[in-house]
Amino acid sequence: MIVKKITPRGFCKGVYNAVDIVKKSLNDLTLPRPIYVLGFIVHNKAVVDELTELGAITLDDRLTSRLDLIKDITKGTVILSAHGTDEAVKEKVLSNGLTLIDATCNDVYKTHDSIKEHLEKGYNIVYIGKNNHPETNASLAISPKVILIETLEDLDRIILKEPIFVTNQTTFSINDIKPIHEKIEKLYKNVIITEEICNATRFRQNAIIEGNKDVDFCYIVGDPRSNNSKNLVKISIEVTKTPTKLIESVKDIDLTDLQGVKTVSVSSGASTPNKLTQEVIDFLTSLKN
Numbered sequence: 001m002i003v004k005k006i007t008p009r010g011f012c013k014g015v016y017n018a019v020d021i022v023k024k025s026l027n028d029l030t031l032p033r034p035i036y037v038l039g040f041i042v043h044n045k046a047v048v049d050e051l052t053e054l055g056a057i058t059l060d061d062r063l064t065s066r067l068d069l070i071k072d073i074t075k076g077t078v079i080l081s082a083h084g085t086d087e088a089v090k091e092k093v094l095s096n097g098l099t100l101i102d103a104t105c106n107d108v109y110k111t112h113d114s115i116k117e118h119l120e121k122g123y124n125i126v127y128i129g130k131n132n133h134p135e136t137n138a139s140l141a142i143s144p145k146v147i148l149i150e151t152l153e154d155l156d157r158i159i160l161k162e163p164i165f166v167t168n169q170t171t172f173s174i175n176d177i178k179p180i181h182e183k184i185e186k187l188y189k190n191v192i193i194t195e196e197i198c199n200a201t202r203f204r205q206n207a208i209i210e211g212n213k214d215v216d217f218c219y220i221v222g223d224p225r226s227n228n229s230k231n232l233v234k235i236s237i238e239v240t241k242t243p244t245k246l247i248e249s250v251k252d253i254d255l256t257d258l259q260g261v262k263t264v265s266v267s268s269g270a271s272t273p274n275k276l277t278q279e280v281i282d283f284l285t286s287l288k289n
């Protein structure tokens with residue numbers, strides 16, 4: 001069996017930076033203890049587990065808001081995750097007397113800046129993203145004038161007020177965003193559309209489209225919570241028509257998936273440690289068929 005390694009894959013610059021910030025903070029003995037991370041620093045359990053072993057305390061509960069997670073904490077340092085955090089949470093961290101460290105990716109802040117700039121100019125904002133994802137929550141929290149659109153069908157249910165400025169979650173699918181843009185353009189006249197999928201996401205998605213030619217099966221290594229990993233799976237299935245599975249590690253490989261497979265491709269999300277992907281590649285390469 002041929003194992004095709006798709007590149008680029010794995011950690012992006014924003015993830016490297018966020019993980020590095022947590023590690024450096026843990027080593028910085030001048031920072032007040034404990035060191036909390038608000039939300040998964042990046043969406044990968046292996047990364048979070050490693051940082052926990054090093055001493056970080058991740059505060060995460062999908063049913064509890066970030067504001068509620070920190071409301072009773074009055075001692076220590078709080079690191080904000082790479083996905084961005086709403087301003088009210090930052091204010092609460094500071095008013096509780098905690099030390100604030102921000103690991104938000106610059107590409108997420110670019111989107112926030114463009115939202116704020118267009119709100120000041122009087123635009124209503126359409127944010128194309130995934131509901132209840134921390135990056136989306138942080139963007140929606142900027143103003144009630146930021147309206148979430150997740151799917152094409154949402155545009156049939158929601159009537160938007162012009163003028164409209166359209167932006168999006170950085171890890172959205174390049175395949176799904178185009179028809180949403182086209183439909184908005186058809187429905188509304190006074191509209192500015194920007195496409196703010198980050199380069200790390202775009203390059204990984206395009207690499208799947210290019211790399212999956214003549215491939216029988218594809219593995220994406222990533223966490224089920226990782227939006228960019230799930231979108232790699234979606235693109236692989238929908239655009240390249242390749243049977244594809246999201247796996248967290250080599251342990252999730254089901255050999256029955258590989259029956260009759262001559263070429264298998266492997267890629268990984270922007271929050272997946274290279275070690276996990278390499279173990280998958282090594283295992284597949286060792287198979288004799």
Ligand code: SF4
Binds near residue numbers: 013082198201228
């Ligand atoms: S996927 Fe994009 S937005 Fe998210 S951390 Fe990486 S570079 Fe930043």
